[in-house]
Amino acid sequence: MPAAPPFDPQAIADAKFEEREVRPGVTTKRTICQTCDIACSVVAEVEKGRVVKIRSSDNPIFRDNICMKGIMAPKGLADPTRILQPLKRVGKRGSGEWEKVSWDEAISDIGQRLKAIIAKHGPEAWAVSTSQWNTATDHGLGRRIMNHVGSPNWISGVALCAGNTAAVNRFTYGWFPMGDFANTKCIVLMGHNPRRHSWTPMYNFIRQAQARGAKLIVTDPRRSSSAERADIWLPLKAGSDAAMMLGWLKVILDEELYDKKFVENWTIGFDDLRKRVDEYPLERVAKLTGCDPEMIAKAARMYATEGPSIIPWTPITDMQRNSTSGIRLQSILRSVCGYVDVPGGERLEGFNPDIINESTIEMHHVLSDAQKAKQLGSDQHPAFTYRGQEAFREPTKRVYGQEYANLIMGCHMATPSATFRAMAGQGPYPVKAFFFLGNNPLMSYANMPLIIDAMMNQDLIVAHEHFMTPSAQLADYILPGDSWLERPWLMDSFGWMSSVRPSEKAMEPPGECKSTFEFWKLLAGALDKPELVPWDRLEDFYDYRLEKTGMTFDQLVKKTDIYFAPPKFRQYEKKGFATPSGKVELKSSILEELGFDPLPYFREDPPVDPEYPLKLFTGVREDGFFQTGHRHIPEMRKRHPEPLLFVSPGTATQYHLAEDEWVEVENEMGKISIKVAIKDAMPDDLIRIPHGWWKPEMKQGAGHLSGALKYADAQLCRDDADYLDREQGIPHLKGVPCRINKVEQSEQSVAPASAMEPAE
Amino acid sequence: MSIDEKLLRKRERSAALMMWMAKRSSYNKSLLDKACRWAVNRATTLPPEEDFLRDPLIDNDQGFDPDELDRYQRGETG
Structure with missing residues (x-):
């Protein structure tokens, strides 16, 4: 128990643990924020059917776990550019020409086209990329359908963010602590x-x-x-x-x-x-x-x-x-x-025995060994693929009671770079259908030029999204996704911990927005496999998962903010x-x-190329944004109007850089435009590139991609052998050689005036 | 360094007690639950001047007006 602070009656009186008074006409819902991936328990205040405020939980164990992104969610998700109806591409890919269609029309056509691709190229020709944080009602249903159809080619940003850590931790002690x-x-x-x-x-x-x-x-x-x-x-x-x-x-x-x-x-x-x-x-x-x-x-x-x-x-x-x-x-x-x-x-918490976990829902056992062996990237970089994790089946069953433990969804993935190569026609077999859910794949993995080629080479691209992201701009269909305010959720810590937390639905989804649960349910039907998602509603699915607790989802919501077994x-x-x-x-x-060094080692950097004397790191976002999202929110853009290059005073002097000057950062992969910010907290010769920059207000479509081709860090992220981890095949983003190019004054206006200012 | 077994068991009991209190605190129904919530709150509350989570942006947030959000969604306001 933490030591009690000195007793201060006023401080205790000021404490916010008591349930607060609610204004007339306002109701509250206990929800879990999914603006980023950390899932803070918060309270949504609802008035006239809308969420009008997000505030801290009343439970002291979650108190004050709320940030600027969370409190802006009601406005961010009410944005006028949010996609509220299914869109079908009618011009060339990336032309920006769309027509509104119904969900029924969209899903029917998607099902027919996907079946045709599978019939022609095999089930492995279908790849899916997700980032569960925005659309986290999937709960393994996507993998479940893919496993039954026969495709092992599921990728995610967790390949280079926590999912791979989970998979690699297993090599030492079998779980992710x-x-x-x-x-x-x-x-x-x-x-x-x-x-x-x-x-x-x-x-x-x-x-x-x-x-x-x-x-x-x-x-x-x-x-x-x-x-x-x-x-x-x-x-x-x-x-x-x-x-x-x-x-x-x-x-x-x-x-x-x-x-x-x-x-x-x-x-x-x-x-x-x-x-x-x-x-x-x-x-x-x-x-x-x-x-x-x-x-x-x-x-x-x-x-x-x-x-x-x-x-x-x-x-x-x-x-x-x-x-x-x-x-x-x-x-x-x-x-x-x-x-x-x-x-x-x-x-090492293990699964909660009272909850049907996502690894079970995914049904990895139904995917044949022959199809698992086709998982892209598993031949060269198997660590988090089926091949690399195969030897855990027996020990995981012995200790945790089941063969598959897909911790953080990162233990049975295809390798992203190998998947995009196959999509671009450079792999062992073609991948011709690509779905992405709550994910902006063009900007979320290394080697963006390759991913553009990969997407332009597809026969069918389906996005489940909130906004017209650069990736969505290249899709055949964009299906509108609901948000965390608009549906219930059962947060199971991605298999990492044994606790679960319920999140209440606070308002109706706008327009025709649907959850990932509904997306997969409709697709299962379109693929003639409705039995894979037999539950009518998301709440029914949660009731099924909670059966052993003796509670329904609604009863769990009423009982507690968090459900867990006593620690052992x-x-x-x-x-x-x-x-x-x-x-x-x-x-x-x-x-x-698997043929790798069984002991840890250190690979030094390749020799310095005098053409690229500096090193960059990326992966960091500004506080107002999560990954590639939230650039559409005026208040957030006011805080962070432009991508900023952090350089030390020494580096700035050496390269004659001035504060607020626009420059280019370039390496063998590509170049981006960025504004200089001199920071004495930075070391010399290392520069920081913020992750995920594009500008929703800039021109859409192929060749433009709303500024992604100008600003996105993924254009500088290499995935050649020297810059990949050997065992996993994930890219090196912490020390990539580069240089800074000065830009002529006349070229400094890199975007229309409206893009240079916050939209507020 | 190897840890003394007795000390380890004591830590395990203490950690289990803390989790039990957090669980009851989250129920917040019975008198015992509410007592646990009070204790957890007291143990985790810092004096305001030392409270590193105090933040004007969060603490002064008034939320949004529902009609204004409607207008914003329709593109009628910036």
Whole structure:
């Protein structure tokens, strides 16, 4: 239990835990925000049938978990440009010519065309890309239909954001752990920077832990706000996280700071790991990371001795050429220090036995081995594909009661780059139908030029969307999606944790917007497989999933904000770990079997090309936006009117850059326009490119794509062999060579005046 | 460093108690639930001047007028 603060009657009186008075004519609904992927429990206030306000939950365990994006949702989703009716392309692909059609017409034609493509090219010719955060009522139904049809080619942004971390964590101890923030004594943030308006609950957890006395270690090239609050900040070179952790292990093993009892009883491969770690003396690690060896050692000692410690999930190690080793090293540090499945450490929660989980709904067992073997990318980069995860079936059944655990939806994916190559006609077989739901694939993966080619080479593209995104502009059909305010939801933590939370429907969807549940139900019917989605309504589906709790969805809503079983620790003592050996595999038997190095390692950067002397990192969004969304909201654009290039004062001086100057950033892949912002928190020679920029007000259609061709970072993200992680095939986004080109003054007006100003 | 078994068990009991209180706090129906909610709230509340989550943008948010949202959706306002 956190220590009680000094008793202050006024502070207690000011506390917001009591249910607030509601104005006349206003009703409230307890909902879960899906503006980003963190799912904050909030309250929606409803007046005249509309959600008029989003505010903090009244439950103290969720209090104040709300940000600027959440409170703007009622306006953002009432935007006049929101798509409210199905649209069918009538001109050439990307021509911007559409006609309104009914759902029945659209689904009937989509079903016929998809069946024809499958008949001609095989079921693997159908690929789907989703990002569940916006349209999260899918609950595995898409995979379920694909598995029955016979396509393994499902991709998602989780391939380089948390889903891949989940898959790779399994190589070490069979599950993806969640840090116990409430009881931890030391937190390590590897480049991640949760703050008041971005990843708010994590920020809340971290600040609460610090207020309780927990230590904070930050590894980040930037002097981020988290770095400023840290006990130790290691300003490492971008992309050198794996080298840093090898250095920590060197200190921890040499100084015998590890948990000998746990290592002896519950791990395999310790001696091999030790030999590998010996290849990384601190002097070498200091050179690779650019950090002081004494500080590296100090941080390692703090992590190992101040514990129980946690290394919360970070997107940074998800997006680099050493991603698999980096994620593995985090799991190895947790393990050798004895922090796995203990209070204050990292819990392996497993499935909630009372809930039918999404992995079960997906029915991966019905997809034949022959079709699984066709999953794109699994031959070269199998880590998170069916092939790479196959060996977990038996151990997962032994420990967690079922063969498939699709944690964070990231454990049975096709590799995105290989999928787009096949779509572009460069793969082992053609992919000719592409569906994307709540996802803007052109800008969400590396190598945007390839993805454009891939989409232009399709026979059928279907988007389920809110807005006319650059990707939607290239579709054959755009089907209007509902939003989190307009439907119920059962949040099951993407299989990561064993808790579930209900979210109430707060208002009717506008126009003809429908949920992903309805989308898949209609498609199942159009594919002559209505039995795959037998539930009439989303609520009926949730009742089915909750049957073992003895409650319906409505009853769960009335009972609680969150449903979970009592926590259990050190479960491995009963059933072992869900790995082939039943132990923590410091040396991974599965990676070895797949032909990869079973121990973590560090691949250094390719030699510097003098043409591209700077390095960029991307993946970061401004607080007002999530991924490629929210650029249409006037209040958010007022805060962030243009994409900003962060450079250090030293770099600005070296390249004669001035604040607010428009420049180009260029590399072998392409170039983008961006405005300079000089930040003394940035290190020299490293620049920051914000993720996901386009301008909804700019010209639509092929060749324009609403400014995506001018601003989108995905045009600079490489996916050639030097810039892919070997085991997963995900791109390196943390230290990509580039240069800054000065732009003539006359060329500085890069967009119409209306685009230069917020729309407000 | 290996952790003392006794200490570990104590931490496990404490963590389980905390989760139980969070669960009851979320029910918020019976007297016991409400007592748990009060205790959880008290344990997690910081004095306003130290409350790192206080933010004018959030704290002063008045929400929207439903008629104004209707007009906005119809494209009648900016």
